[in-house]
Amino acid sequence: MALLEVRHLQTSFFTDAGEVKAVNDISFNLERGKVLGIVGESGSGKSVTAYSIMQILAGTGKIVGGSIKLDGQELVGAGEKVMKNVRGNRISIIFQDPMTSLNPTYTIGKQLTEAIMLHTDKRGAEAKARAVELLKLVGINEPEKRLKQYPFEHSGGMRQRVMIAMALACEPDILIADEPTTALDVTIQAQILELMSSLQKELGMAIIMITHALGVVAQMCDEIIVMYAGSICEQGTADEIFYNPCHEYTKGLMRSIPTADTAGRKLQPITGTPIDLLNMPEGCPFAPRCDNAMKICIRHRAERMLINDSHAANCWMNVKKGVEKGEIILDEEGGAYCE
Amino acid sequence: MSDNRPLLEVKHLKEYFNINMGLFRSKPLKAVDDVSFFINKGETLGLVGESGCGKTTVGRTILHLYTPTSGEVIYDGKPIRTRADIKEFRKKATMVFQDPYSSLNPRMTVSDIIGEPLDVHGLCANKKERQERILELMDYVGLNSEHAARYAHEFSGGQRQRIGIARALAVNPDFIVCDEPVSALDVSIQAQVINMFDELQEKLGLTYLFIAHDLLVVRHISDRIAVMYLGKMVELAPASEIYDHPMHPYSKALLSAVPVPDPKVARANQRIVLSGDIPSPLNAPSGCPFRTRCRYATEACAAEMPEFREVTTGHFVACHRTAEIN
Numbered sequence: 145m146a147l148l149e150v151r152h153l154q155t156s157f158f159t160d161a162g163e164v165k166a167v168n169d170i171s172f173n174l175e176r177g178k179v180l181g182i183v184g185e186s187g188s189g190k191s192v193t194a195y196s197i198m199q200i201l202a203g204t205g206k207i208v209g210g211s212i213k214l215d216g217q218e219l220v221g222a223g224e225k226v227m228k229n230v231r232g233n234r235i236s237i238i239f240q241d242p243m244t245s246l247n248p249t250y251t252i253g254k255q256l257t258e259a260i261m262l263h264t265d266k267r268g269a270e271a272k273a274r275a276v277e278l279l280k281l282v283g284i285n286e287p288e289k290r291l292k293q294y295p296f297e298h299s300g301g302m303r304q305r306v307m308i309a310m311a312l313a314c315e316p317d318i319l320i321a322d323e324p325t326t327a328l329d330v331t332i333q334a335q336i337l338e339l340m341s342s343l344q345k346e347l348g349m350a351i352i353m354i355t356h357a358l359g360v361v362a363q364m365c366d367e368i369i370v371m372y373a374g375s376i377c378e379q380g381t382a383d384e385i386f387y388n389p390c391h392e393y394t395k396g397l398m399r400s401i402p403t404a405d406t407a408g409r410k411l412q413p414i415t416g417t418p419i420d421l422l423n424m425p426e427g428c429p430f431a432p433r434c435d436n437a438m439k440i441c442i443r444h445r446a447e448r449m450l451i452n453d454s455h456a457a458n459c460w461m462n463v464k465k466g467v468e469k470g471e472i473i474l475d476e477e478g479g480a481y482c483e
Numbered sequence: 484m485s486d487n488r489p490l491l492e493v494k495h496l497k498e499y500f501n502i503n504m505g506l507f508r509s510k511p512l513k514a515v516d517d518v519s520f521f522i523n524k525g526e527t528l529g530l531v532g533e534s535g536c537g538k539t540t541v542g543r544t545i546l547h548l549y550t551p552t553s554g555e556v557i558y559d560g561k562p563i564r565t566r567a568d569i570k571e572f573r574k575k576a577t578m579v580f581q582d583p584y585s586s587l588n589p590r591m592t593v594s595d596i597i598g599e600p601l602d603v604h605g606l607c608a609n610k611k612e613r614q615e616r617i618l619e620l621m622d623y624v625g626l627n628s629e630h631a632a633r634y635a636h637e638f639s640g641g642q643r644q645r646i647g648i649a650r651a652l653a654v655n656p657d658f659i660v661c662d663e664p665v666s667a668l669d670v671s672i673q674a675q676v677i678n679m680f681d682e683l684q685e686k687l688g689l690t691y692l693f694i695a696h697d698l699l700v701v702r703h704i705s706d707r708i709a710v711m712y713l714g715k716m717v718e719l720a721p722a723s724e725i726y727d728h729p730m731h732p733y734s735k736a737l738l739s740a741v742p743v744p745d746p747k748v749a750r751a752n753q754r755i756v757l758s759g760d761i762p763s764p765l766n767a768p769s770g771c772p773f774r775t776r777c778r779y780a781t782e783a784c785a786a787e788m789p790e791f792r793e794v795t796t797g798h799f800v801a802c803h804r805t806a807e808i809n
Contacts, residue, residue: 185669185670186669301760302760329533329534329761330698330737330741331533331736331737331740331756331757332533332760333740333742334739334756334757335756335757335758337742338756356669358670358744359699359743359744359749360742362742362745362746362748362749363742363750363752382746383747386744386746387746396671397670398744400670400674401744402674402699402702402703402704403699403744403745404702404726407702407703407722407723410678410681411674411678411703412674413671413672413674413678414674414675417639417641417642417672418639418669418671
């Protein structure tokens with residue numbers, strides 16, 4: 145049994161303009177000790193997926209369907225009492241912006257011991273000792289001195305380390321990192337990614353890494369989910385996604401990033417603009433921007449198709465490719481079967 | 484792409500900001516400290532560095548949005564000194580800003596935004612000419628003419644950046660400072676805008692100073708690249724040269740820290756992870772600014788700022804130990 149099983153998760157925001165299906169029927173598994181990357185552009189639903197797992201959605205947001213199972217225990221509809229025990233204890237989250245996710249009016253020590261006291265029996269000197277231990281774990285020098293300081297006395301990289309320390313206070317099974325390095329500089333990003341890798345190995349926890357940077361997922365992740373307009377386009381191992389992309393959107397993304405080979409040449413961008421979630425088309429959400437869109441793409445959304453044991457994609461192009469290769473045969477009524 | 488005549492020369496440029504440290508006390512923040520370089524006509528010079536290194540200040544000081552503390556900006560052989568010089572210079576040199584959300588006035592329509600530089604410099608004789616010019620500019624950046632009467636909030640990030648670029652092109656400039664023009668955009672939109680910069684350069688013979696922190700983007704678009712650290716320029720070389728043979732220890736670390744979008748390369752990559760944070764520019768270290776994080780630092784580095792000198796043709800480095808560590 146997987147550590148975390150998400151099935152047909154649907155999360156919507158009910159706004160004045162109508163229902164926004166931010167996450168629209170997504171399913172995935174997270175195994176113990178693995179790093180799962182969720183990539184996508186702004187508005188693709190990657191952060192909402194994370195907030196749905198933690199059930200920390202904004203007031204207008206609601207999980208409208210599907211199931212989230214942690215170690216077999218259903219979390220959707222389980223109630224606030226269960227979730228309080230899950231959050232911080234079993235699943236922790238760190239946010240994008242280390243500048244705003246700490247309270248500026250309390251010391252680092254107060255905020256860190258608060259998390260420890262909330263989730264464990266440790267009090268007073270014991271809690272403080274644990275805080276010092278955690279700061280040491282995330283590579284902060286002179287932890288005793290740092291505990292007495294306020295967030296403004298720390299740089300962005302240091303604050304993100306403090307956030308990680310706070311998230312690790314109860315040694316969670318799953319750490320969700322929502323764009324943990326986007327606000328940081330390149331050399332500081334390298335420090336934080338290295339820290340997360342070594343902690344993951346040391347503590348054996350699973351990480352869900354949410355980011356728009358393909359470089360970060362390539363470096364960190366075992367498995368990758370690519371999201372577009374609230375749905376999963378493609379999921380598989382890192383090598384499969386990068387070396388054998390099977391969804392037109394993923395292919396487009398890979399082509400559009402500048403690399404050593406593109407210097408002096410034109411990039412191949414994805415045309416058009418991101419989709420308006422209030423006016424979702426009937427078929428594949430990427431079809432309006434897809435250069436290879438076929439009639440079926442506009443009418444019907446592609447189901448999840450297995451490419452191999454460690455790779456699945458929701459794209460009709462795979463059927464077309466299969467037919468061309470003779471792996472899929474069309475019968476006279478237009479149905480298809482596999483050889 | 485470029486002929487070898489400097490269009491813009493920057494000599495010993497310094498920009499210090501006075502920071503109030505309390506009553507009657509102030510301290511200079513050396514945002515840009517003695518930077519010299521040139522840009523040839525038709526060339527793209529990439530300027531990279533981490534936040535707070537002074538790269539944006541360099542761009543703004545060149546355009547005299549900040550008055551330089553000392554040093555000189557020479558455009559097309561003529562130094563920029565008086566107010567008249569500056570006004571004339573701003574017809575040739577413009578800027579594209581980082582944030583397409585805050586750099587456009589929400590109360591102005593697209594045609595007002597693009598038309599404003601035309602009005603300021605009195606470039607159009609009558610309303611008809613002005614309107615035609617606006618539509619021509621919108622066409623350059625791939626906006627439809629029906630967008631002219633709309634407001635900025637009706638557009639997505641990528642389209643807003645196109646409006647910002649059309650505004651920069653309005654005065655028919657030769658030189659554009661592009662300050663992180665794609666960093667606020669999504670990956671799929673980023674490539675569209677980068678291509679547009681490329682096409683406009685070919686079509687209009689533009690020269691760019693391209694400021695960015697995304698090293699993959701900078702390598703793609705630049706002919707030469709300059710690396711800054713704490714207000715100082717530490718290395719400048721042709722783009723391929725700096726990627727294949729970085730010489731300054733900071734450039735080496737910076738380039739190795741870039742996450743490569745290729746899992747096999749990323750796993751095999753030997754990253755140089757720098758310890759510590761960038762020091763505050765208010766308390767910059769003596770001598771070489773990088774010495775506090777540099778594993779090659781010696782006493783000489785603390786005593787004196789190394790000279791920014793040409794090591795091989797066109798490859799400038801500011802490091803005392805260039806010869807030993809390469």
